[in-house]
Amino acid sequence: xxxxxxxxxxxxxxxxxxxxxxxxxxxxxxxxxxxxxxxxxxxxxxxxxxxxxxxxxxxxxxxxxxxxxxxxxxxxxxxxxxxxxxxxxxxxxxxxxxxxxxxxxxxxxxxxxxxxxxxxxxxxxxxxxxxxxxxxxxxxxxxxxxxxxxxxxxxxxxxxxxxxxxxxxxxxxxxxxxxxxxxxxxxxxxxxxxxxxxxxxxxxxxxxxxxxxxxxxxxxxxxxxxxxxxxxxxxxxxxxxxxxxxxxxxxxxxxxxxxxxxxxxxxxxxxxxxxxxxxxxxxxxxxxxxxxxxxxxxxxxxxxxxxxxxxxxxxxxxxxxxxxxxxxxxxxxxxxxxxxxxxxxxxxxxxxxxxxxxxxxxxxxxxxxxxxxxxxxxxxxxxxxxxxxxxxxxxxxxxxxxxxxxxxxxxxxxxxxxxxxxxxxxxxxxxxxxxxxxxxxx
Numbered sequence: 001x002x003x004x005x006x007x008x009x010x011x012x013x014x015x016x017x018x019x020x021x022x023x024x025x026x027x028x029x030x031x032x033x034x035x036x037x038x039x040x041x042x043x044x045x046x047x048x049x050x051x052x053x054x055x056x057x058x059x060x061x062x063x064x065x066x067x068x069x070x071x072x073x074x075x076x077x078x079x080x081x082x083x084x085x086x087x088x089x090x091x092x093x094x095x096x097x098x099x100x101x102x103x104x105x106x107x108x109x110x111x112x113x114x115x116x117x118x119x120x121x122x123x124x125x126x127x128x129x130x131x132x133x134x135x136x137x138x139x140x141x142x143x144x145x146x147x148x149x150x151x152x153x154x155x156x157x158x159x160x161x162x163x164x165x166x167x168x169x170x171x172x173x174x175x176x177x178x179x180x181x182x183x184x185x186x187x188x189x190x191x192x193x194x195x196x197x198x199x200x201x202x203x204x205x206x207x208x209x210x211x212x213x214x215x216x217x218x219x220x221x222x223x224x225x226x227x228x229x230x231x232x233x234x235x236x237x238x239x240x241x242x243x244x245x246x247x248x249x250x251x252x253x254x255x256x257x258x259x260x261x262x263x264x265x266x267x268x269x270x271x272x273x274x275x276x277x278x279x280x281x282x283x284x285x286x287x288x289x290x291x292x293x294x295x296x297x298x299x300x301x302x303x304x305x306x307x308x309x310x311x312x313x314x315x316x317x318x319x320x321x322x323x324x325x326x327x328x329x330x331x332x333x334x335x336x337x338x339x340x341x342x343x344x345x346x347x348x349x350x351x352x353x354x355x356x357x358x359x360x361x362x363x364x365x366x367x368x369x370x371x372x373x374x375x376x377x378x379x380x381x382x383x384x385x386x387x388x389x390x391x392x393x394x395x396x397x398x399x400x401x402x403x404x405x406x407x408x409x410x411x412x413x414x415x416x417x418x419x420x421x422x423x424x425x426x427x428x429x430x431x432x433x434x435x436x437x438x439x440x441x442x
Contacts, residue, residue, distance in 0.1 A: 012415045013039040013078070014323055017105035019086055019094060020256070021049055021072055024295035024308030025111035026382060031316035033076045037323065039415045040079030041103070043096065045125060045432055047083050048072065049383055052121050053305060054374035056158050057346070058134045059119045060141060060166040065134035067376045067387065069127040074384040080408045083125070083429035086112070090263040091288060098430035104416070107290045107319050110277065111312070112256035114296040114303070117225035117249070120155050125432050140228060144246035145171060148233065150212050152176025153183070156250035157195060158343050164202035165345025173205045173242055175212050175235060186338055188358035194350040195342060198363065202344065210235040212242075214249065225249045255296060265291075270299050281331030283315055289322065301334040310335075343371040 014037070018029045021044030029042040051068040058065035072081040082103075084096035089110060093102025115121060119137050124130045141147070141163060147170055149156050160174050178184050180192040181199075196206060212233045227247040234241050257275045260266055268285050269275045277293040278286050279300055285291045292315045294300075295308035314332045321327065338358060341351035349366030353359040363371075380387040405427070412423035 013037065014106035015104070015416060016040045016079075016107045016109065016319060017094060017103060018042045018109040018111060019089060019259075020044060020111035020113050020295070020297075021046070021081070022111060022113040022295060022308065023305040024113075024312040025109070026072075026075065026312075027309040028109050028111065028294065028312035028316050029079070030075060030382065031313060032319065033078050035316075035320055036078055037320055038078065038107075039411055040076055041082055041105075041416075042072065042076065042079070043082045043084055043086065043094065043103075044072065045083070045085045045123075047126050047429065048130075049379070050122055050130075051374070051376060051379045052116075053370075054376055055119055055121065056155070056162045057374055059137050059159070060162045062135070062138060065131050066127075067380075068374075069130055070380055070383050070385055071127075072383065080412065080427060082426045084426070085430070085432045086259045088263045089259045089265060091265070091291060096430055097433055099422075099425070101422075105290075107322075108292070109312075109315055110260075110285070110291070110293040110297055111295050111308070112259065112297045114253050114255050116155070116253045120225065120250070120253075137226065140226070140246055141167065141170075144244075146244040146246070147172050148212075148231075148242055148244040148247045149174045149250055150214070150247065151250035152178060152181045152206070152208070153250065154340065154342055155253075156248075157181055157199065159248055159250055160199060160204045161202065161344030161348060164199070164204050165347060168203060170203075171205075172203065173207065173244070174199070175207045175210055175242075177209070177211045179209045181206070181208070182340075182342070187340070187352050188360050190360040191340075191350055191352050191358070194360065194362060195344075198344050198348050198350065202348070207235060207238070207240060210237045210240070212236070225252075257297065260297075282318060282328060283311055283332050292319075300332070302338070304340065307335060341366055341370045343374070346371055 016032050016038045018025050021042055025042060026049055029040050032038050033040045049070040049072055054068040058068050075081060087097050088095040093104040095102045118133055122130045147163060149160050152174055156174060160172055163170060164172055181195050199206060212235055225248055230245045231247055232243045255275050257269060260269060268278050270278050276299040277297050279293050279298050280286055283292050283294060285293055294311040294315055296303045301307055335354055337354040337356060339352055339354035343349040347367055348363040349371045351361045351366045377387060408427060409423050412418050412426060413420060
């Protein structure tokens with residue numbers, strides 16, 4: 001009994017285990033699955049892909065939440081999705097909650113991503129739970145008259161833009177500790193100017209180079225990033241008094257590395273870079289030729305969804321070469337020039353293209369490329385799903401799809417040498433632990 005898929009066996013497909021079903025994990029899984037060379041296993045705590053690029057739109061638009069929760073169940077043809085909570089990642093296998101034996105692999109892709117308090121990201125394991133949260137936060141926004149947003153990074157800016165666009169009568173204040181919105185001295189100066197101008201045209205009051213201290217009695221780091229009820233804050237520098245009835249804290253993203261800290265890969269975490277995994281030019285964890293890290297968990301380049309996808313494509317092209325002893329390609333090339341598209345509601349936004357000097361584009365182009373639909377149709381297509389406005393759900397009773405279910409069951413049993421009971425357990429999904437403050441969403 002137990003999983004032994006990491007053993008050399010010429011009669012069976014090598015197992016590629018991908019931990020984390022975010023942008024990088026999904027892209028890598030699909031690309032490798034298409035080769036037909038591997039048995040791909042994608043593991044995530046949730047039963048659905050969260051298209052978090054559109055998460056803030058879902059906080060104000062009652063129909064949009066259903067468009068950002070996409071089931072994983074049709075993603076893979078030559079592998080399977082396993083819903084399970086990761087406890088420890090090590091070179092010998094991945095330990096998941098609810099199972100005694102680790103899941104072994106021939107190749108491991110670590111794509112654990114990052115966590116961010118709701119509504120920026122969601123920890124709930126199934127779509128109905130997540131939809132309730134989005135309905136609740138939308139109702140709170142509708143009832144509030146004065147709203148404070150703490151943090152002027154991409155999340156804070158887009159949150160302010162979504163609320164101001166959907167509810168123009170609201171009194172919205174954004175407080176940011178930086179001297180400019182976003183990150184100073186990173187983008188073309190025109191990008192900062194345009195972002196601030198567009199927000200102010202939407203009626204958002206912006207306080208830069210100032211802070212609001214949130215002590216434990218006001219705000220503790222729960223799974224949600226908002227504070228309900230009337231609060232009066234005084235900024236630390238200008239001593240500006242702000243009284244509001246709903247506060248969003250748009251700071252505090254953290255890397256999902258707790259499952260690494262508890263195992264032997266902890267020594268490869270960069271303590272000076274938010275605890276990300278150190279990787280070499282081939283996106284391999286230092287010291288291992290069969291373990292890769294992509295996306296937010298990697299210490300390579302900026303943390304954007306499309307760059308995670310770019311890294312995923314590189315790793316998905318490299319693993320078959322390694323397996324067939326074809327030699328290594330050129331090292332992964334990090335993007336030279338900064339780029340980012342920041343939306344301001346469904347009609348506005350500012351972007352910087354990845355060109356020398358950083359070409360800045362305005363609301364017309366950003367609306368066409370991102371703001372209007374937030375790339376939702378592309379994500380549904382990526383996961384081999386047809387977009388629906390009903391509550392998205394995977395068929396938990398996969399035995400209804402007899403042929404597909406039996407194929408996956410047989411593959412798990414044969415390729416990974418599982419008992420039928422263990423294989424059925426993995427396909428059905430393992431239980432998740434109750435959420436605790438500060439828990440990784442993976």
